[in-house]
Amino acid sequence: MKSALIAKFSQAYGRSPEIIARAPGRIEFIGNHTDYNGGTVLGAAIDRGVWVGLARREDGLRRFASDQREGIISQCADQLAKGTGQASWVNYPLGVIAAFPHFGLKAPGGFDYYAISDLPVGAGLSSSAAIELASALAFVAATGQEPDRETLVKVGKHAENNFVGVPCGILDQGVSGFGRKDHLVFIDCRGPRFDTVPLPSQAHFWIFNTHTKHALVDGLYAARHRECMEAARTLGVGLLVEVTPATLNANLAKLEPTAGKRARHVVEEIARVDEAGQALRAGNLAAVGRLLTASHRSSQHLFENSTPELDFLVDTLVAAPHVYGSRLTGGGFGGAVMALTSPDFGDVQAQAVADAYARKFGAKPDILHAQTGDGAQLCR
Ligand code: ADP
Numbered sequence: 001m002k003s004a005l006i007a008k009f010s011q012a013y014g015r016s017p018e019i020i021a022r023a024p025g026r027i028e029f030i031g032n033h034t035d036y037n038g039g040t041v042l043g044a045a046i047d048r049g050v051w052v053g054l055a056r057r058e059d060g061l062r063r064f065a066s067d068q069r070e071g072i073i074s075q076c077a078d079q080l081a082k083g084t085g086q087a088s089w090v091n092y093p094l095g096v097i098a099a100f101p102h103f104g105l106k107a108p109g110g111f112d113y114y115a116i117s118d119l120p121v122g123a124g125l126s127s128s129a130a131i132e133l134a135s136a137l138a139f140v141a142a143t144g145q146e147p148d149r150e151t152l153v154k155v156g157k158h159a160e161n162n163f164v165g166v167p168c169g170i171l172d173q174g175v176s177g178f179g180r181k182d183h184l185v186f187i188d189c190r191g192p193r194f195d196t197v198p199l200p201s202q203a204h205f206w207i208f209n210t211h212t213k214h215a216l217v218d219g220l221y222a223a224r225h226r227e228c229m230e231a232a233r234t235l236g237v238g239l240l241v242e243v244t245p246a247t248l249n250a251n252l253a254k255l256e257p258t259a260g261k262r263a264r265h266v267v268e269e270i271a272r273v274d275e276a277g278q279a280l281r282a283g284n285l286a287a288v289g290r291l292l293t294a295s296h297r298s299s300q301h302l303f304e305n306s307t308p309e310l311d312f313l314v315d316t317l318v319a320a321p322h323v324y325g326s327r328l329t330g331g332g333f334g335g336a337v338m339a340l341t342s343p344d345f346g347d348v349q350a351q352a353v354a355d356a357y358a359r360k361f362g363a364k365p366d367i368l369h370a371q372t373g374d375g376a377q378l379c380r
């Protein structure tokens with residue numbers, strides 16, 4: 001990827017990049033809708049991501065290009081970073097520049113910028129966090145600043161929340177920033193506090209992206225958010241993270257049946273994140289896989305954020321050999337399913353799953369095979 005970036009950069013700008021930074025995409029491993037409930041989540045940085053090349057300019061011009069879009073977009077550095085007024089990809093790096101002063105960082109002056117990626121866009125792997133983190137690292141390197149990792153993570157989230165306008169939690173940027181090969185990233189969303197947990201290197205990830213999206217996904221997401229907050233209020237706590245499975249059971253009668261189901265999903269999911277951490281530390285991938293599948297069943301029956309397509313993939317995957325467990329990954333209501341497998345699960349098995357899906361739903365899901373990778377880093 002590095003030599004491909006240098007070639008693209010040179011083609012666009014007639015010189016080489018001075019700085020190269022990369023940041024990975026991520027998989028939501030376990031911890032479904034736990035973030036805004038103050039809970040915990042485990043994510044995996046993967047071995048695919050976005051690479052950004054940068055070379056400074058003396059004339060104060062900022063030029064942006066990407067292998068995913070035609071043309072070069074220019075802006076003067078003496079204008080404050082402004083959005084393009086439309087949904088352009090350049091709002092991601094611009095949003096990062098606009099976030100800098102909020103964290104006491106100096107914005108970069110003029111530069112030539114090029115981004116390339118081996119991460120599918122919009123596949124639930126957070127290419128957006130990857131481009132934010134890679135851009136942030138390149139910009140701080142260009143200005144000789146060395147903020148800590150947590151600041152970079154918060155800069156990325158700030159850009160996405162405030163400049164791009166996507167109300168994502170800390171998972172995407174936290175995992176892209178703190179990822180580590182053969183590890184998962186653990187996030188306690190209340191701090192936030194970041195940690196890593198070892199993952200045996202024989203663990204492999206397979207992602208099946210259905211390209212389906214519920215027409216009402218934003219409204220459904222907001223409805224779940226509201227149901228969780230109302231359940232917390234009825235139970236007399238600020239956030240559902242303050243309720244244990246035992247206290248929830250003892251107080252379940254206070255909640256409407258639907259609110260009870262939503263609360264049970266969140267409270268038990270937070271407990272599952274904890275159990276998954278313990279099983280990982282014990283190197284017990286079979287137990288981890290069972291927790292992943294239990295998480296999906298809870299989505300399916302309690303939180304009701306699954307779909308027949310996602311359920312079919314999970315059912316097919318857990319019945320296949322060499323699969324430890326499988327669940328929907330991300331917000332749900334469509335999107336992607338991930339499976340944790342041993343190295344013996346290969347293309348033949350994955351294709352068989354995709355074929356069975358196509359026979360039922362008419363189109364094949366996209367298949368992506370990934371392993372863990374390192375978090376955002378400067379390459380030179
Ligand atoms: P996801 O984060 O799940 O991949 P999003 O819709 O949040 O999906 O973010 C995708 C957007 O991020 C793209 O539409 C594009 O604007 C931007 N993006 C990601 N990677 C690149 C890239 N390599 N070059 C240009 N823009 C990118």
Ligand code: MG
Nearest residue numbers: 126127128129
């Ligand atoms: Mg995104």
